[in-house]
Amino acid sequence: MISTENLLMFTFVTLFLYAMTWITPHRTRRGIVFGVRVPAAHLDRPEIAGLLREYDRFYGVLGGAVAAGFIAAVWLTRSAPAFFAGLLTQLALVYVAYFRFRGKLLALKESGIFAVERPSGVVVVDTRFRETPLVVSWRWYAAPWLIVAINALLPVACWAGIPARLPFHWNLAGQVDNWVDKSWAMVEAMPLLMAFVTGMMMVFSLVLRAVKQEINPESPGRSVAQNRLFRLRWSKYMLASSVAVDLVFTVVNLNILSLVPMSASVMMLLIFGLLFLTMAYTLVLTARDGQGGSYIPVPDDGQTAGAPRDDDRFYKWGLFYVNADDPALWVEKRYGVGWTLNFGNRRSWLIMGALLAVALGSILLPLLLVRSEVGAAAAEAIQPCAQPVVDNLLEGMKTHDYERAVKDFSPEMLAAMDAAKMRQQAESVFVPKLGVPEAWRYDKAKAKGGFVSLLYRVDFTQEKDVTVRVVFRPKDPEFKVQGLWLDSPKLRQ
Amino acid sequence: MLLKIDFENEVPIYLQLRNQIVLGIASGALQPGESLPSVRQLAADVGINLHTVNKAYATLRAEGFLAVHKREGVIVRRREEMAASEGFARRLRADLEPSAAEAICRSLDEAAFLRVCAEVYRLIQGGRQA
Numbered sequence: 001m002i003s004t005e006n007l008l009m010f011t012f013v014t015l016f017l018y019a020m021t022w023i024t025p026h027r028t029r030r031g032i033v034f035g036v037r038v039p040a041a042h043l044d045r046p047e048i049a050g051l052l053r054e055y056d057r058f059y060g061v062l063g064g065a066v067a068a069g070f071i072a073a074v075w076l077t078r079s080a081p082a083f084f085a086g087l088l089t090q091l092a093l094v095y096v097a098y099f100r101f102r103g104k105l106l107a108l109k110e111s112g113i114f115a116v117e118r119p120s121g122v123v124v125v126d127t128r129f130r131e132t133p134l135v136v137s138w139r140w141y142a143a144p145w146l147i148v149a150i151n152a153l154l155p156v157a158c159w160a161g162i163p164a165r166l167p168f169h170w171n172l173a174g175q176v177d178n179w180v181d182k183s184w185a186m187v188e189a190m191p192l193l194m195a196f197v198t199g200m201m202m203v204f205s206l207v208l209r210a211v212k213q214e215i216n217p218e219s220p221g222r223s224v225a226q227n228r229l230f231r232l233r234w235s236k237y238m239l240a241s242s243v244a245v246d247l248v249f250t251v252v253n254l255n256i257l258s259l260v261p262m263s264a265s266v267m268m269l270l271i272f273g274l275l276f277l278t279m280a281y282t283l284v285l286t287a288r289d290g291q292g293g294s295y296i297p298v299p300d301d302g303q304t305a306g307a308p309r310d311d312d313r314f315y316k317w318g319l320f321y322v323n324a325d326d327p328a329l330w331v332e333k334r335y336g337v338g339w340t341l342n343f344g345n346r347r348s349w350l351i352m353g354a355l356l357a358v359a360l361g362s363i364l365l366p367l368l369l370v371r372s373e374v375g376a377a378a379a380e381a382i383q384p385c386a387q388p389v390v391d392n393l394l395e396g397m398k399t400h401d402y403e404r405a406v407k408d409f410s411p412e413m414l415a416a417m418d419a420a421k422m423r424q425q426a427e428s429v430f431v432p433k434l435g436v437p438e439a440w441r442y443d444k445a446k447a448k449g450g451f452v453s454l455l456y457r458v459d460f461t462q463e464k465d466v467t468v469r470v471v472f473r474p475k476d477p478e479f480k481v482q483g484l485w486l487d488s489p490k491l492r493q
Numbered sequence: 494m495l496l497k498i499d500f501e502n503e504v505p506i507y508l509q510l511r512n513q514i515v516l517g518i519a520s521g522a523l524q525p526g527e528s529l530p531s532v533r534q535l536a537a538d539v540g541i542n543l544h545t546v547n548k549a550y551a552t553l554r555a556e557g558f559l560a561v562h563k564r565e566g567v568i569v570r571r572r573e574e575m576a577a578s579e580g581f582a583r584r585l586r587a588d589l590e591p592s593a594a595e596a597i598c599r600s601l602d603e604a605a606f607l608r609v610c611a612e613v614y615r616l617i618q619g620g621r622q623a
Contacts, residue, residue, distance in 0.1 A: 118501070119501050120499070120501055121499060121500035121501040122497055122498065122499050122500070123497075123498045123500065123539055123540065124495050124496065124497055124498075125495070125496045125498070125530075125535065125538045125539050126494070126495055126496075127494045127495075127496060127517075127523070127529055127530055127535075128494070129530075129538070130530075130534075212537050212538055212540070213538040215495075217497070220495050221495075224495075305495065305497045306497065306499065309500050309501070323540065325540075325541065325542045326536075326537065326540045326541070326542075327533055327536045327537045327542075327543055328536075328537035328538070328540065329537075
């Protein structure tokens with residue numbers, strides 16, 4: 001059961017992806033269409049414009065239908081499989097559309113209609129490109145570092161105010177499903193993460209400065225000015241987004257430290273609001289400025305140096321730059337707005353590996369924490385605390401007070417079985433066969449898959465020694481019932 | 494300065510680089526004392542092998558146009574340091590020979606030929622490239 005906030009996020013991500021994918025072929029560098037170099041003389045051909053219009057129809061309609069379909073499906077079913085299927089299908093469609101139209105353009109190119117009399121291949125480089133600052137100064141990163149520092153110092157100031165058990169993971173339903181014991185490592189986990197992200201953004205600033213120059217030889221003066229503005233604007237955006245991300249982590253941190261009373265709902269909304277703004281602004285940058293800043297209005301100084309070279313052979317599928325002779329590491333993307341690596345350079349594989357490790361690690365680590373097994377001793381240890389919950393549950397069943405019986409059910413459990421349903425189940429199945437619980441005693445505990453089952457031997461009116469299994473999450477400070485099972489020979493008949 | 498490299502031209506890349514830089518110095522696009530990008534940076538920006546840029550810079554250094562310092566990197570030398578050498582006088586004649594020969598073949602008279610030479614010379618000196 002996915003929470004409303006997560007559904008809103010899914011909706012936004014879907015619409016964002018739809019808009020970005022639609023715009024992208026219209027905002028690549030002029031002269032490159034679906035990753036294929038088209039000579040300037042032929043860019044105005046009706047075939048090119050026609051191809052782009054056809055793409056708009058194809059992706060506009062199909063992409064829109066898929067997006068709308070999955071949004072509806074996810075809102076109606078609130079199911080996790082629909083959520084993930086939706087994301088995967090849309091990503092697949094992005095590539096289907098790209099390769100379909102790239103194929104058409106390649107066929108056109110092969111037919112020879114883009115032939116030019118004299119092949120040209122001019123590259124222009126500005127020797128003074130990096131002499132003046134290209135990116136926003138590092139001193140502005142004092143702002144996000146201040147946020148990190150505040151978060152790091154919070155536990156120092158408020159140690160006593162932080163509870164002994166810290167909520168550490170929220171599931172898709174927006175509920176806490178794992179807790180950790182308070183320790184310095186855990187309270188500084190978020191600040192550490194924030195420091196890492198902020199540092200990473202500062203490193204990206206350096207990358208933006210080092211990225212290979214890509215100057216359009218047809219109007220080099222204008223191209224240089226556009227590219228400088230492009231790098232500056234994106235470096236400012238990276239600064240702003242590091243502040244936004246640090247604020248997101250601050251919200252999470254405040255919830256983990258339980259210092260600010262905030263419902264999970266509000267927390268999710270704050271987080272998604274900030275992420276929404278951060279992602280949406282990339283649409284603005286893409287639509288307004290284009291790749292390399294090639295759509296930024298800058299007056300043309302009339303100077304020209306020739307026509308760009310046909311460099312299709314260096315780009316695998318029109319996407320991946322592979323040129324072992326080129327010492328450049330970071331280059332502009334050929335399709336899309338942004339930068340990528342020269343995969344012909346061995347260092348790029350190290351960087352790719354590191355980035356993937358960080359991405360996978362940040363997803364898998366919390367999952368590993370959730371799935372960690374509880375030892376038998378720890379499982380036994382929760383029994384005294386869980387006893388009142390079990391007592392209450394069985395007393396409720398004994399007195400036909402099902403409102404009381406479900407009082408400590410977890411929200412997920414309640415969705416499957418509320419008081420009314422339990423009454424119905426009881427009165428149609430258990431009570432006729434077994435009666436009601438009269439006396440019970442604790443038997444043993446079992447731990448499996450991150451859950452602890454407490455087994456009780458319960459004497460019902462019509463049968464003795466019925467096994468009742470009540471399931472808990474080991475670190476839940478409120479000991480909500482996550483599962484309930486009854487087993488006896490009579491029931492099995 | 495905007496360096497232009499034409500990959501479709503039969504003139505080797507290193508030579509194009511060398512000629513472009515000399516042109517830049519002559520026309521004032523590159524000022525004395527100005528620094529040029531490092532070998533690695535220039536090679537990465539153009540998209541060519543390090544050796545090619547190395548060869549261009551080495552040639553320019555040997556010819557006295559550039560100086561390479563440990564700290565400041567690649568610097569354009571002062572005009573006074575590039576005074577005409579015997580080697581240059583010889584090369585000038587050798588470079589002009591094919592052009593003059595073709596001009597004669599194509600019935601371009603001496604005055605016209607000299608006019609073109611003067612025009613090119615003045616354009617560069619005036620800070621523009623032919």
